[in-house]
Amino acid sequence: MAPTKPLLLDGSTGEGGGQLVRLAVALSAVTGQPIRIVNIRANRTRSRPVGKRGSVHVTGGGLKNQHVAAIKCLADATRAETTGLSAGSATLTFTPTLPPSRLPRRPLKIVPESDASSAMLIFQAVLPFLLFADVEEGQGVEVEIHGGTNTSWSLNYEYMDLVLLPTLEARFGVRVERELRRRGWSQGPAASGCVWVKVYPVRKGESITPLQLPIPLGKERDTRGPRDHFEVESVDVALVVPLRLLEPLQTALARDIAGVFPSAPEIDFRVVEDSGHQARIYVLLVAKSPTGLRWGRDVLHSPPKGSSANPTSMADALSRLAVKQLVEEVDSRGAVDVYLQDQLVCFQALAAGRSSFARHGDGRGGGVDVDGVAGAPGPTPDIEGDGLRREKTHEPFGHGSMHTKTARWVAAQLLPGVQFFNKGDVVEGAGIRFA
Structure with missing residues (x-):
């Protein structure tokens, strides 16, 4: 360089x-x-x-x-x-x-000085680089990361596992094997966790490529007619809570989820685990549509010391909170949830081609006309850019959270080839590749 x-x-x-x-x-x-x-x-x-x-x-x-x-x-x-x-x-x-192509072909190990450091945020920082490592075809880069896996103000392991990485694979072809080897919490007694990942880089000389949303199998024969992109077909649930809350919380969530979604979604309890301490409560709900959209909302909670709430009432309160947040997210009719949107900007900017994960902070959801763009909700006929308005990038801009606006600004400074259109809802990536 x-x-x-x-x-x-x-x-x-x-x-x-x-x-x-x-x-x-x-x-x-x-x-x-x-x-x-x-x-x-x-x-x-x-x-x-x-x-x-x-x-x-x-x-x-x-x-x-x-x-x-x-x-x-x-x-x-x-x-x-x-x-x-x-x-x-x-x-x-x-x-x-x-460059990334010179990364030594050996497993990596990252151990921060503080057990409170988020292993998930460390993973976020190194993933883009690892995607361009030069390895033999079919081989991956193994990384062991120590630190917190369920921590405040941070990506949590279950969200990464059930929301971020499935979306990256479905929309960009990014494949990452992962294994939670030990949990690390910011609640309760200090505990450092450990996560193992195996990142499969893009082929030498190729770029990350945005992929179109898949059409669900059987759609043509569905007697109910075309299926709503924002219909909730299923809800994945991850529970890592004290043992006394496991049963009442499963009951409360099954009841509350069925009560708010008229589509009667299938409920899949993907993770049901004793957190091992009364101060450690983590709940993740992931709503999924028949056309491949998914929205996640999670709750990381630590009850006040000496709390005397009985398990049933605490489970009811947690369920109401988690389900309320999920309903608000789905009702916003965005292509992704508010926390996922900013995490995808980096990959949109690096990719070769257009992508869109539109959502609007005013609750209007992904209403922008971006049909034909990979990742956009709705039908996907081909377009050639009609009606797209290029954005200025000298300051954070566009729709979405301040995190999303800032991510666009950073990407534009480091990748002059990236272009943003229609308040950032449509991204033309820089097409980064290494020969």
């Missing part, structure tokens, strides 16, 4: 948190574009000890241990020159010198 001037990014832009840092370093490692990030996580707060027992919240979190662990992995793989790579640092320079 020929050295170029570092691209300056203000870490306080948009959502101003760790997502900006992870995505910027991931794309820097893929493209070889050096970056310098200032004001890292400037929009976040952190606690600073005062005296023996007190603490105060101060603005500007700097790098966390999970960021440092992921960046060190990418720095080692690309032989990058770095400055500011330490926990708490507000400035980072990352200058890669080797």
Whole structure:
């Protein structure tokens, strides 16, 4: 990689948190574009000890241990020159010198200094780079990541397993084997988890490619007529809760899910597991349509110490909360849920071709006319770009959450070839590939 001037990014832009840092370093490692990030996580707060027992919240979190662990992995793989790579640092320079195709063919192991670091967010940061590794056809890159698997303010393992990775495989052909070897929680006693993944890179000389939504088998013979893209055909459930809640929560969820969806969806309890501690409660619901759309909403909860709520009443409350959030997500009529949308921007930007995962923050859902674009809801006739309006990318923009808007901005800075249209609802990827 020929050295170029570092691209300056203000870490306080948009959502101003760790997502900006992870995505910027991931794309820097893929493209070889050096970056310098200032004001890292400037929009976040952190606690600073005062005296023996007190603490105060101060603005500007700097790098966390999970960021440092992921960046060190990418720095080692690309032989990058770095400055500011330490926990708490507000400035980072990352200058890669080797492309993904030079990644050594050996298993990787990532162990952050803090058990509280999210293993899932570390995985997010390294996945784009691993997709372009040069391995023998049919072989994958194995990575063992330590840290939290069920943590606050983070992607959780079950969401990755049942929402993110199935969507990446269905819409981009990205294949990742995964195994949860040990759970790590941010609730209850400190516990570090471990996740194993095997990432299958794209073929040498090829790009990630957006795929059209599949037409469900039997649709032509369905006597009910064309099926609604937003009909809920089934709901997957993951429960990792104290043993006393397992049975009442399954009962409550089965009742509440059946009560809110007129389509009477099939309910599949994919994970039913004792969390091993009263403070550890995790519930994930994933609604799936007959045309391949899926929406996930999860609840990570820790009851107050000394809580005397009986299992039935607690299960009822948790079920109502989780189902209410899922219904709101489905009713928004977006192509993906609000948390998945920003996680897909990176892959849309790297891919060769158009893709769309439209949803609107005002509750109108994916109503933009993007027929013919891979991933878009509705029929998929071919289009040639009629009615598309290209967006300016000098600041976070478009529909969706601030995380999504910021992800688009970062991608546009690191990938000049990417184009965004119609408030970011349609993306023409840069078509990154390595010979």
